[in-house]
Amino acid sequence: MSSPFASHLGTNYCPQDEEDAQIKDLLIEPCLRLKRLDEEIAVLRKALDKLTEERDALSTYVEAHKSLLSPIRRLPRDIVEVIFLACLPMHRNCVMSAQEAPVLLGRICSSWRAISLSMPRLWSRLHVARPTVPYNTFTFSAYEAKVVQRLKVAAAWLRRSGTCPLSISLQSSHHYDTRTSWDTPRTDPFLNILIPFASRWQDVSVTIPSFAVQALLDLTEHDVPLLESLKIAEIDVDSSIEPRWLSPGSLLTVTGLSRFSLTGGDFRDHDSSSLPLSWGNLTSLTLMTRDAPNCQIILDILARCSRLRTCKVGLAEYEGEHLQDSVVECLSLRSMEVWCSFSPLNDSGRLLSRLSVPNLQDFRLDGAAAPSNSASLLSTLAACTHLQTIGFTVEMFWSHELVDFLRGLPPTLQCLRIAQQWHPSPISPLLDDNFFVTLETLAVLPTLEELIMINNQDLSDDALLHFIVSRMPTLRRVDMKFDREMQVDILPALDSFMESGAQVSLTYTTDFGYNVSPYLGLPDSPRLGPR
Structure with a gap:
């Protein structure tokens, strides 16, 4: 309209003023027309609402009948059971939550609930988490009620598992309730719920306080005939309690045990090689005890583990420790992780110098940030012609050694994992732009497929982009966790790289633990991050 x-x-x-009257006269006819249109729209909307109501009722009728023809209703029960089992998490045990299977499956309809409750396998895996103890006494009654509820649910869950072998994980809090009287035996009520089902234990992982460990060790090999995997993480609440780890005939002696893990235990006057395990049957072993063994004890253990494929050990090697000249053959060992209390490169090199690991594929090293000579370790790893993955913290190396160490690794290496401490030492290597330029210039790790770095502070986004592009023919995964803010968004430049199937994950720190908000100190201060 003009x-x-x-x-x-x-x-x-x-x-x-004269234009005001002119505008009012101009709007008389349009306003009348607008009113008539609103009235027509109201009439049409009323008719539309009536049709919509009729349509919704008819649709409800049709859909209700169509649902009777739904394919899921016609599936044979055995197929439904297979689908239910496929709904369970694959990487861990099931949790007691209505947000996931199997509990969720029983909330869909009465038919599905009946099927789920009649499937023992659906309930044969369980993760039990003990609620954390409140810091104040005002909420303790609510905490106790939650504990009682969870105990009842756990017991009912396990009863539903019928006669199936069980996979169970129990997680107790480090903030454990210490109100139990000291003059009465202290027990873990959650462990007490699990023990009656010990005859069906197959895979068990428990994180429990030291006073509860003995209840576990009191079980005999006859009580756990199906046990194949046992993981014990001891929370040291009371160091005066000494579990009897070396008791003959305990569950540790069961011959079917092939995977064993112990974290936090203390053997006092003995060493971990005295554990009454069937060492020759183990395929996986983790020993991360508070009194870490020396090289010779670890070698004595490995000499008895002819079938071992994965190994993680804590190592405390003191100066002047005697080491036998004999070499221990670990022909089946594929993965090894060593945590060293004092000098990781030197001590792990000393250990591996007495090991024959021709099939080693994955080696991880962690521990104290104490640089030392890497020659002995490198000599062993260079001979591992199947080595594919290596991981370490950069603070183990002198600043001039890291590149030479990487150059000396076998050409089969495909995955590199490097972590940095939050506050790196000034004598540690810098994983900066120059470091990556050196890697490229010297063609270090030419077959690298995966690069994982944690807490990097010095590498720029542009240098990372250049390195990724230069390694595109072989590099397939990059996972970087930066201890800094983003400088440049390089992901758009890597679209074609990721479209080819490669994975790139870049994580930047956005919360540095300080607040520079101009509202600081005001009652209505918004929560702002660093600006």
Whole structure:
């Protein structure tokens, strides 16, 4: 519609007095037309609402009948059971939550609930988490009620598992309830719920306080005939309690045990090689005890583990420790992780110098940030012609050694994992732009497929992009966790790289633990991050 005021519409123009009357006259007919249109729309909307109501009722009728023909209702029960089992998490045990299977499956309909409750295998895996103890006494009654509820649910869950072998994980809090009287035996009520089902234990992982460990060790090999995997993480609440780890005939002696893990235990006057395990049957072993063994004890253990494929050990090697000249053959060993208390490169090199690991594929090293000579370790790893993955913290190396160490690794290496401490030492290597330029210039790790770095502070986004592009023919995964903010968004430049199937994950720190909000100190201060 044309208007004599078209040039002023949408502006801040203020009409003169004579123009006010002209505008009012101009709007008489349009306003009447607008009113008539609103009335017509109301009539049509009423008719539309009536049709919509009729349509919704008819649709409800049709859909209700169509649902009777739903394919899921016609599936044979055995197929439904297979689907239910496929709904369970694959990487861990099931949790007691209505947000996931199997509990969720029983909330869909009565038919599915009946099927789920009649499937023992659906309930044969369980993760039990003990609620954390409140810091104040006001909420302790609610905490106790939650504990009682969870105990009842756990017991009911396990009863539903019928006669199936069980996979169970129990997680107790480090903030454990210490109100139990000291003059009465202290027990873990959650462990007490699990023990009656010990005859069906197959895979068991428990994180429990030291006073509860003995209840586990009191079980005999006859009580756990199906046990294949046992993981014990001891929370040291009371160091005066000494579990009897070396008791003959305990569950540790069961011959079917092939995977064993112990974290936090203390053997006092003995060493971990005295554990009554069937060492020759073990395929996986983790020993991360508080009194870490020396090289010779670890070698004595490995000499008895002819079938071992994965190994993780804590190592405390003191100066002057005697080491036998004999070499221990670990022909089946594929993965090894060593945590060293004092000098990781030197001590792990000393250990591996007495090991024959021709099939080693994965080696991880962690521990104290104490640089030392890497020659002995490198000599062993260079001979591992199947080595594919290596991981370590950069603070183990002198600043001039890291590149030479990487150059000396076998050409089969495909995955590199490097972590940095939050506050790196000034004598540690810098994983900066120059480091990556050196890797490229010297063609270090030419077959690298995976690069994982944690807490990097010095590498720029542009240098990372250049390195990824230069390694595109072989590099397939990059996972970087930066201890800094983003400088440049390089992901758009890597679209074609990721479209080819490669994975790139870049994580940047956005919360540095300080607040520079201009509202700081005001009652209505918004929560702002660093600006």
